[in-house]
Amino acid sequence: MTTLHGYFRSSAAYRVRIALNLKGLEHDLVPVNLVKGENRGDAYRALNPQGLVPVLETEEGVPLTQSLAICEYLDERYPTPALLPDNLEERARVRALAQLVACEMHPLNNLRVLKYLVGELDVSEQDKLSWYRHWVIEGFDALESMLTPAAGTGDFCHGDTPTLADLCLVPQVFNAERFECDLAAYPTIQRITANCRALEAFRLAAPGEQPDAN
Amino acid sequence: MTTLHGYFRSSAAYRVRIALNLKGLEHDLVPVNLVKGENRGDAYRALNPQGLVPVLETEEGVPLTQSLAICEYLDERYPTPALLPDNLEERARVRALAQLVACEMHPLNNLRVLKYLVGELDVSEQDKLSWYRHWVIEGFDALESMLTPAAGTGDFCHGDTPTLADLCLVPQVFNAERFECDLAAYPTIQRITANCRALEAFRLAAPGEQPDAN
Structure with a gap:
C-alpha cells in the first residue's frame, strides 16, 4: 500500500x-x-x-x-x-504554472520561513503579514495574467480536466484565504478554484x- | 533557432x-x-x-x-x-534533488527577496547575510545527507552522467561561494561540483x- x-x-x-x-x-x-x-x-x-x-x-x-x-x-x-497533457509545449505550460506556485510563492510563505522572520529577524506580526501578502499578490498577479488571456486555459488551469497546475493552485488559494489575502483581482483563479473544489478528489x-x- | x-x-x-x-x-x-x-x-x-x-x-x-x-x-x-534516468524511482530521486535546490533554497535567496528584506523590512546587511547562509546551510545539510549514503549517487548527483539535479546544484554552489558560505561540511557536494565543472557544458x-x- x-x-x-x-x-x-x-x-x-x-x-x-x-x-x-x-x-x-x-x-x-x-x-x-x-x-x-x-x-x-x-x-x-x-x-x-x-x-x-x-x-x-x-x-x-x-x-x-x-x-x-x-x-x-x-x-x-x-x-x-493524466496530470499532464501529451503535447510538449502544453506540458511545459502546466509545469510552469505549477512551479510558479511551488517555486516562487509557497517557499516564501511556509512555516519555517515565517518562524525565521519573527524569531531571528524580529519582524512584527504586521510586517510578517505584509510579507505574506506581498508574495501572494506578486505570484497571483502573474498567474492570473498567464491564465486569463491564454487559449490553453479551460475549466481548469489547462484544459477541462485537472492537471499538476491545479494541484498547486488550490492549496495556495487555501493559504491565501487563511491569511485573509484579497483575491478580488483574480477572477480566473477564483473560477478555476471553484471548479476544482466541486470535485470530490x-x-x-x-x-x-x-x-x-x- | x-x-x-x-x-x-x-x-x-x-x-x-x-x-x-x-x-x-x-x-x-x-x-x-x-x-x-x-x-x-x-x-x-x-x-x-x-x-x-x-x-x-x-x-x-x-x-x-x-x-x-x-x-x-x-x-x-x-x-x-538524457537529463533524467529511465527508472521511475530514480527519476523521482533526481527531481527531488533538483527541487530541493529549486523550491527550498533558491527562492529564499534570490535578488527580489533580498531586496525586500533590506528595502521593506529594514534588515541590516549582516542579518541579510545570515538569512542567506541560513538557507544555504539548511538546504546543503539535507542535500549532502541525501547524496552521501545513497547508492544512486555516482560521479554526479545521480549516476555517472549529469542530470537535472546537477543543473540545479552547480548554480547554487556558485551562489553560495559568492556569498562566502563555508562549504567544508559538504564533501560530496564539492566532489560532484568539481566533476561538473570539469565538463565544457x-x-x-x-x-x-x-x-x-x-
Missing part, C-alpha cells in the same frame, strides 16, 4: 493528497505534526533528511520526497487520469477533512 | 544554459538586465508576465517559463543525452562566461 506522511495544513502534502485522490489510489495517511516538531525527530529524518513533509512511501516502501517529484512519479506510474484532500485537523 | 532570455548571474538561467550545452543545442542568448529592471518592461512582460528570467523561446517561437519546466521540455524534445554556462558579465 502507498503511504503518505504529511500534515493537514501543509500545502505540499495537500497537493499529493489531491493527486492520490484523482488517481483513485488507496493509501494510508500518517500525520506528522510540524508544530510539535515531529518532522525533526530521528524516525522522520530517516525517511527524509530534510525533515520536510510530505514523504510518499511507494508500494515497495521506497520513500520519495518533494511534492512535485512525487506527483510526477504518481503520474508516470499510474497514468490515468479536491474536497476530500482539503486540510479540514484530514484526521489530524484538530 | 532556440532563444534564451536570461541574465548572467541568474541561477535559473544558468540551469537552462547548462541543459542547452549538454544537449548540444545551438541557441541565441538575449541578455535581460535585472539590475536595470529590464525584466519589468512591457516588452519582456509580454514574454513573461511574471517578469522573471529565464524565458526560452522554442524553435517555433513559443515562450516557455520556469527553468525546471524548460529543462524538462528540452529533455522531452531532445532526449539525448558547465564551464561555458558559468556566469563569468556570458556576454553580459561585465
Whole structure:
C-alpha cells in the first residue's frame, strides 16, 4: 500500500493528497505534526533528511520526497487520469504554472520561513503579514495574467480536466484565504478554484477533512 | 533557432544554459538586465508576465517559463543525452534533488527577496547575510545527507552522467561561494561540483562566461 506522511495544513502534502485522490489510489495517511516538531525527530529524518513533509512511501516502501517529484512519479506510474497533457509545449505550460506556485510563492510563505522572520529577524506580526501578502499578490498577479488571456486555459488551469497546475493552485488559494489575502483581482483563479473544489478528489484532500485537523 | 532570455548571474538561467550545452543545442542568448529592471518592461512582460528570467523561446517561437519546466521540455524534445534516468524511482530521486535546490533554497535567496528584506523590512546587511547562509546551510545539510549514503549517487548527483539535479546544484554552489558560505561540511557536494565543472557544458554556462558579465 502507498503511504503518505504529511500534515493537514501543509500545502505540499495537500497537493499529493489531491493527486492520490484523482488517481483513485488507496493509501494510508500518517500525520506528522510540524508544530510539535515531529518532522525533526530521528524516525522522520530517516525517511527524509530534510525533515520536510510530505514523504510518499511507494508500494515497495521506497520513500520519495518533494511534492512535485512525487506527483510526477504518481503520474508516470499510474497514468490515468493524466496530470499532464501529451503535447510538449502544453506540458511545459502546466509545469510552469505549477512551479510558479511551488517555486516562487509557497517557499516564501511556509512555516519555517515565517518562524525565521519573527524569531531571528524580529519582524512584527504586521510586517510578517505584509510579507505574506506581498508574495501572494506578486505570484497571483502573474498567474492570473498567464491564465486569463491564454487559449490553453479551460475549466481548469489547462484544459477541462485537472492537471499538476491545479494541484498547486488550490492549496495556495487555501493559504491565501487563511491569511485573509484579497483575491478580488483574480477572477480566473477564483473560477478555476471553484471548479476544482466541486470535485470530490479536491474536497476530500482539503486540510479540514484530514484526521489530524484538530 | 532556440532563444534564451536570461541574465548572467541568474541561477535559473544558468540551469537552462547548462541543459542547452549538454544537449548540444545551438541557441541565441538575449541578455535581460535585472539590475536595470529590464525584466519589468512591457516588452519582456509580454514574454513573461511574471517578469522573471529565464524565458526560452522554442524553435517555433513559443515562450516557455520556469527553468525546471524548460529543462524538462528540452529533455522531452531532445532526449539525448538524457537529463533524467529511465527508472521511475530514480527519476523521482533526481527531481527531488533538483527541487530541493529549486523550491527550498533558491527562492529564499534570490535578488527580489533580498531586496525586500533590506528595502521593506529594514534588515541590516549582516542579518541579510545570515538569512542567506541560513538557507544555504539548511538546504546543503539535507542535500549532502541525501547524496552521501545513497547508492544512486555516482560521479554526479545521480549516476555517472549529469542530470537535472546537477543543473540545479552547480548554480547554487556558485551562489553560495559568492556569498562566502563555508562549504567544508559538504564533501560530496564539492566532489560532484568539481566533476561538473570539469565538463565544457558547465564551464561555458558559468556566469563569468556570458556576454553580459561585465
